[in-house]
Amino acid sequence: MLEIPLTWQLAKLGLSISMVLGLGAIAMRTSPRTAGLLAGYPLGTSLTLFFIGLEISPAFATQSAIHTLAGFTATIALGAGYLVAGGRQPGIKGMASGVAGGFIAWFAASSLLTQFDFTRTSGTLVTLCAIGVFSALFRAIPDVKSPASRAFSLSALAARACLATVIVFTITRLAHWLPPAWAGTLAAFPVTMLPFLLILHLNHGMAPVATVIKHFPMGLGSLLSYTLCVSYTYSSLGLLWGTLAGFAAATLWLLGWMQLTAWYQRRST
Numbered sequence: 001m002l003e004i005p006l007t008w009q010l011a012k013l014g015l016s017i018s019m020v021l022g023l024g025a026i027a028m029r030t031s032p033r034t035a036g037l038l039a040g041y042p043l044g045t046s047l048t049l050f051f052i053g054l055e056i057s058p059a060f061a062t063q064s065a066i067h068t069l070a071g072f073t074a075t076i077a078l079g080a081g082y083l084v085a086g087g088r089q090p091g092i093k094g095m096a097s098g099v100a101g102g103f104i105a106w107f108a109a110s111s112l113l114t115q116f117d118f119t120r121t122s123g124t125l126v127t128l129c130a131i132g133v134f135s136a137l138f139r140a141i142p143d144v145k146s147p148a149s150r151a152f153s154l155s156a157l158a159a160r161a162c163l164a165t166v167i168v169f170t171i172t173r174l175a176h177w178l179p180p181a182w183a184g185t186l187a188a189f190p191v192t193m194l195p196f197l198l199i200l201h202l203n204h205g206m207a208p209v210a211t212v213i214k215h216f217p218m219g220l221g222s223l224l225s226y227t228l229c230v231s232y233t234y235s236s237l238g239l240l241w242g243t244l245a246g247f248a249a250a251t252l253w254l255l256g257w258m259q260l261t262a263w264y265q266r267r268s269t
Contacts, residue, residue: 041219042226042250044168044191049230050243051172052183058234060180065231067184069123070116072220072227073130074109075190079213080134081105082197083141087206095201098209099194106189114181120231124224131217138214144207160195167191188223221257226250 045068053061079102086098118126168191175183193216201209229249233242 048187063180064184070126071185071188072127077109078102078106141214163195222250222254225253
């Protein structure tokens, strides 16, 4: 197995912490609804796919990205599992139950998804169907009005960044031993969302967590845009420019979606 240079490891560490801190600070100053949309911004996925390409090969990362498109379905399943199991008990017990339920749902969905040889079209369609189904199931969840960021401390934000960094390192290390189907599914794991849910649950209870999970599926359009873009551009533009092109596609989708939802809300009032 390739020995990973120290400079790559330090770059992975620095990027993971800085990106999570940056977007986390924004998300924690907005409503849970907006935080749910921002949870779909491709931080963890971009880091894992980029370093998979750097440490293994761009071709392997491209194949993994195709499976990542379908793997976002397992990410939605994790949110649903957390929602079902986490609301049964308050405090740390509820958080632990949510994590257990989320991981069981994620692993079950991932094990099923990795049995199929997805293309860009079929992988995207699977997740689009999951977005529609789970958005309908989550529709009855009430939106909490209080900001998700209130009473969040710097230590909580740092803990989130550290946990996300550990997840990124774990996924990219496991990718060296796994086929592209599993590596791609792992790249879809909610690296930034899961630590956010844990801290939010611990500080504010299950209600705002449920709101974030409710709006997370619609935020996946940004992740789909990013992953679909890099599945083409890694081979044609290289890892760096392919990643930048992916972020451009994700940002355009997110801005467009937020403008559309704001317009719809104005018409509804």
